[in-house]
Amino acid sequence: MHALLRELFPLGRSLTGEGVRATLRRINEVVPLEIREVPTGTLVFDWTVPDEWTVTEAFIEDAAGRRVVDLRDHTLHLVGYSVPVDTTMTLAELQPHLHSLPEQPDLIPYRTSYYAPSWGFCLTDRARQSLRDGQYRVVIRSRLAPGSLTLAQHLHRGATDEEVLVFAHDCHPSLANDNLSGLVVATMLASFLRGRETRYSYRFVFAPATIGSISWLALHPEGLHRIRHGLVLSLLGGGGAFHYKQSRHGDRPVDRAAWHVLQSGFTGSRLLEFLPWGYDERQFCSPGIDLPMGRLTRTPNGEFPEYHTSADNPDFVPAEQLAEAWLACLRIFEVLEADRRYVNLAPYGEPQLGRRGLYRTTGGHQDIPERQLALLWVLNQSDGTKSLLDITGRAGLPFQLVARAAADLEAAGLLRPADADAHSTPLRSVGDE
Amino acid sequence: MHALLRELFPLGRSLTGEGVRATLRRINEVVPLEIREVPTGTLVFDWTVPDEWTVTEAFIEDAAGRRVVDLRDHTLHLVGYSVPVDTTMTLAELQPHLHSLPEQPDLIPYRTSYYAPSWGFCLTDRARQSLRDGQYRVVIRSRLAPGSLTLAQHLHRGATDEEVLVFAHDCHPSLANDNLSGLVVATMLASFLRGRETRYSYRFVFAPATIGSISWLALHPEGLHRIRHGLVLSLLGGGGAFHYKQSRHGDRPVDRAAWHVLQSGFTGSRLLEFLPWGYDERQFCSPGIDLPMGRLTRTPNGEFPEYHTSADNPDFVPAEQLAEAWLACLRIFEVLEADRRYVNLAPYGEPQLGRRGLYRTTGGHQDIPERQLALLWVLNQSDGTKSLLDITGRAGLPFQLVARAAADLEAAGLLRPADADAHSTPLRSVGDE
């Protein structure tokens, strides 16, 4: 994953254009992507797909002809969607177009101006302070012209057409944590699932932030009702414990599955309540869409100093952190796969587990093994209204134990899924020694 | 307000009679009152309006002809509703008719005997202890005879006939905090609203405690269904932080509005759960009436040593405390006026706020201004089921900010009130720089 991230890092991504397409071509070599180009001017809900932005060159030259800022040095140097410029101006005239971080004088900030025609350069504050009075030539050879916005998706088909949606935004230029980390983890999850049997279908969507998720939602209305659970992936490196942000309602299965996995298996994980600010969960959780989508990050946006600066580079995203994030997602999928409601087929008193080999044969012991307690909890609570996650929460037992108890009871003919026709082929895949 | 309070202080109020009428005549000079006289004997729910009580003179004279207690000195000296007496008795015979406070030897207590024919005098314990054995002449020239009980109300008409009810009891004699403080604050709120446009109509009712509120409820059944919110006002001076007592259900809009205003703007405010003991909220919150009426006081009844004694005089109720109480009420009204449910008219994804001038045009910042966050919260939650107070609670933002966000979004055509026909003309009036 880290190698793929390093490969993708230098590509000049933006809302639209060749940087995104090059990124998706590379991912397509790992898992096949279905690409859709949405033409400029397409109405998507309250928005309009903007012109495509192409930039070939952008620099600021001092009077001596020395390039003091040059897009070739770093993709963050140019404000995203800057309009074309070729002019000469004084430093004072130039200043309003410069962005730097006085408190982090060696970092280049990341700025965009997608929806207001404007231009600007981002540079380190140290470089900015070293600029002398005088005339500067400013050149931005960009083009804003009809084109298209690129959406990509990969579908893993499971036993049912009920879907788990995974979304990662792909519009940020050379920022590793935000969001190459989400892109490569999602890609490797998709790759892992290929050829594996699952109960749910898994849809992976890569698109630009905001306008991309809005476009995808607007153009796929017929499929939204199939989405049962979803995760927005971003900021999966950069250090810090996992932060799971709840969906709009806060109590959906994905919320409980994710939090059970994180708090029981990933030390220090934190739970965040829904907030209509952040990444594309804002769109998936808007009132008219209202999907059960949570968000998995490590330290959230805006809460670490490298956020949206040139310090968010591949070294900031260690390979182990990506691997751990990939594992956490897979564990969440496993819980979602196994979670369901069951009906106890012998609900009058307890069934006799002993003659089915599910219970010790001597009586009188002081305690009960956790595994037998899980069997009793599943039997007691399975009246068709409680899911295994509900039972896990009430019993205070690990989900895996509860799910295995349910499987054993189903095999013994004592339990059936409450949604009768569904057959369960749970994802059981990794690290289950 | 304090001048009015001082003016009203000496008037000899009781359940019925001239003291109450004189009080109402004076208030009528500030805001016009509609007066209703309820004749003795009228059945009001489980009660009967009692005889009117008039007293012209009341004193105790010692053997030397010296008046040791005289109603002319203080209206508290006579037990309210004392029957006529003209007799001579020993000190021992007199003692059961005397009320004093041994632990507060310089204060005169306040006592009544409205519904059991009886008589008595209240005096300082110091005065009582100085009484020598001997004969005393006791004279009470009172009259209990058919008459009437006086109810007063003032209605401020708003854009709708949905009402906010404000109640203050007016039967206590020379006690400043209990309840001239409530009376003058209510009067000045009524005065302030005159000529101002409001969404709600505001009804101010002044009546004797218990029998007065019961009479008013019994005689105005047709109007009760219009009452949306209500406040009982009492004990608004006397020091101590505000105490808001919840309505019977505890979660009505007035409960949440009042508590939001108090805890966010008035340091030290305390929230009290409903209790069927206190002032006239007992009647408004009885199970057959069950109005959403809370109560605003400072230190509650019975919890300060001056309660129901001669120490509850105008000096105990500083003008600043009255002004602050008036402001707190007005703030509560403002929240009630602005609070409503909205429907997001662009609920699919977020609407593009930038092109409407409601969002900054550059992207990539670390944080989001509170004002923009309020816009996002209102949009996200406005599915017609959540009120602005609900959103305020979930977002943890000030109500004013949320209400302004809703107004801006409504002006931008992105929001409409959920109760479609209603038009909002929120009270925006004081201290809104």
Place this chain on the structure above:
Amino acid sequence: MHALLRELFPLGRSLTGEGVRATLRRINEVVPLEIREVPTGTLVFDWTVPDEWTVTEAFIEDAAGRRVVDLRDHTLHLVGYSVPVDTTMTLAELQPHLHSLPEQPDLIPYRTSYYAPSWGFCLTDRARQSLRDGQYRVVIRSRLAPGSLTLAQHLHRGATDEEVLVFAHDCHPSLANDNLSGLVVATMLASFLRGRETRYSYRFVFAPATIGSISWLALHPEGLHRIRHGLVLSLLGGGGAFHYKQSRHGDRPVDRAAWHVLQSGFTGSRLLEFLPWGYDERQFCSPGIDLPMGRLTRTPNGEFPEYHTSADNPDFVPAEQLAEAWLACLRIFEVLEADRRYVNLAPYGEPQLGRRGLYRTTGGHQDIPERQLALLWVLNQSDGTKSLLDITGRAGLPFQLVARAAADLEAAGLLRPADADAHSTPLRSVGDE
């Protein structure tokens, strides 16, 4: 109670057989029992009534002909339901059939093997360690043959046929706390109720654990719908505070009644959430039965070192603890008897309590007596949806005070039961000075 317990202690109880029958015959001398014999092979839900087990002799003899273990010494020496044996074997061959407690070397453990054909002996670890290598003769003269399982019940008829169910298991051999304590307390409760008028009928059921309660449930389906509240009684001696285990739903009237009684009157009482492990509440609270049955114990099963050992003897169950448990149960019954929903017949404002002698006649006091507050709470909350237990919880007053307030208000014609036809004859019986 303690004398009865000592008398019952030596009887060799098991799932079936003469020990249980002898126990029930003795109880029948105190309260009349209805006995039902359920034949071997009867299908009861998922279970089958097992063969009846009879044992006449069981011992282990060493090579010198010395009996090193003999059932005549202690009923715990033989594993319950051991099959017949008459053989000679080496110590090494014998060891897998021996049960002892190395950490409690002087205690004999209690073990059974009801549903898997097997045999074994229980002995102190000290005795076991003293066994020398050599040949041992093992004799178990037992018989597993068609017979029956014995169920017993006693019904106290109250004013209604709504029932309170009390269950105690009777299958454990010489163990005093588990469960002679439950048996004798239940017996004495039944005895106390005879000839007393109650609102509920009280059904006492004594049966073997698990198979007994399952049999009773399977064979009395027509009566289950009449059960309104229930208690499983066990471990009522042995020291430690009371532990009340909630029913499956956790919020049933019996749960609230029991906890109110215990936390307000029995210091140190603890509340346990439902768990599908323990005693026969497991069967009563299975999803298809789902009765509102809680469980009263002192220290729960498995949490004290004497549990299921020979140290659980009559000395372990002091008479005072049995008496206190009996009183706690009776207090719970009293709350259940008195708890009901009422309708305030004067719900508009407060009724005038003074003229009914329910309220002091002078006004102006600083505080209100608890008894008057209880009257006001009952009036305020009695809209037909809140029970006296609900009101008790909200008011924070003792249940007895609230119930007496309701009785006074009903007598004054201000209240009627919400379930109109029911007439209340509350159990008022013991210690109500």
